[in-house]
Amino acid sequence: xxxxxxxxxxxxxxxxxxxxxxxxxxxxxxxxxxxxxxxxxxxxxxxxxxxxxxxxxxxxxxxxxxxxxxxxxxxxxxxxxxxxxxxxxxxxxxxxxxxxxxxxxxxxxxx
Amino acid sequence: xxxxxxxxxxxxxxxxxxxxxxxxxxxxxxxxxxxxxxxxxxxxxxxxxxxxxxxxxxxxxxxxxxxxxxxxxxxxxxxxxxxxxxxxxxxxxxxxxxxxxxxxxxxxxxxxxxxx
Numbered sequence: 001x002x003x004x005x006x007x008x009x010x011x012x013x014x015x016x017x018x019x020x021x022x023x024x025x026x027x028x029x030x031x032x033x034x035x036x037x038x039x040x041x042x043x044x045x046x047x048x049x050x051x052x053x054x055x056x057x058x059x060x061x062x063x064x065x066x067x068x069x070x071x072x073x074x075x076x077x078x079x080x081x082x083x084x085x086x087x088x089x090x091x092x093x094x095x096x097x098x099x100x101x102x103x104x105x106x107x108x109x110x111x
Numbered sequence: 112x113x114x115x116x117x118x119x120x121x122x123x124x125x126x127x128x129x130x131x132x133x134x135x136x137x138x139x140x141x142x143x144x145x146x147x148x149x150x151x152x153x154x155x156x157x158x159x160x161x162x163x164x165x166x167x168x169x170x171x172x173x174x175x176x177x178x179x180x181x182x183x184x185x186x187x188x189x190x191x192x193x194x195x196x197x198x199x200x201x202x203x204x205x206x207x208x209x210x211x212x213x214x215x216x217x218x219x220x221x222x223x224x225x226x227x
Binding site: 045096099100102103 | 215221
C-alpha cells in the first residue's frame with residue numbers, strides 16, 4: 001500500500017461547482033495532514049493544514065479528516081478557473097517525522 | 112511575506128560533474144529540507160536538517176549527495192557526480208519550530224537540474 005494515495009485525475013469540475021479531492025494514508029499514527037497546490041512548473045504552496053478529526057474551513061476551502069478511516073479530503077467551493085492545478089496531499093509520518101507527499105490529483109475547472 | 116529563495120533556477124550540467132544548489136531559508140526557521148520532483152512524478156523527500164546536522168534522509172540520498180549550512184543563512188545541496196537520473200526539480204523548504212509552524216513547509220521556487 002502506498003503511504004499517501006491520491007487519484008491522479010484529471011478531475012474536471014464546472015466553474016462554480018464544488019471540487020472534492022480525496023487522499024488516504026497508511027501510517028495509522030500520523031497526526032499532521034496538509035494540502036498543497038502546485039501549478040505546472042511551480043513549487044507546492046500550502047493551502048490547508050489539519051490536525052484534528054472533523055472539518056476545517058478557510059474561505060472557499062474545507063479540509064476534512066477522519067483518522068479512523070485514514071482519510072483526508074479537500075473541498076473547494078465555487079471553483080474558479082484559477083483553481084486548476086495539481087493538489088498534493090501530504091502526511092507527517094510519525095516514526096521519523098518526515099512529510100510524505102502523494103502523487104497529486106490534477107484538477108481542471110471548466111469555464 | 113518571508114520566502115525561501117533558491118539559486119540557480121535552472122542548471123544544465125554534464126554527467127559526472129558536481130553541482131551545488133543553493134537555498135536561503137526563511138530567517139527564523141530552524142528546520143530545512145530538500146525534496147526533488149522528477150518530471151511528472153511526485154515530490155520526494157531527500158533530507159532534513161536541524162541544528163547543523165542531518166536529522167533524516169531517504170534512500171535516494173546516497174553518498175553522492177551532501178548538505179551543508181556553511182554560514183547563518185545558506186543551505187546547500189551538493190551532488191558530487193551527477194547521473195542522468197538526477198535530472199529533476201529540486202525544492203528547498205523550511206519550517207518553524209513547534210506549535211502551528213511545526214511541519215508546515217514553505218517551499219522555494221525550485222532549481223531545475225538537467226543532466227546531459
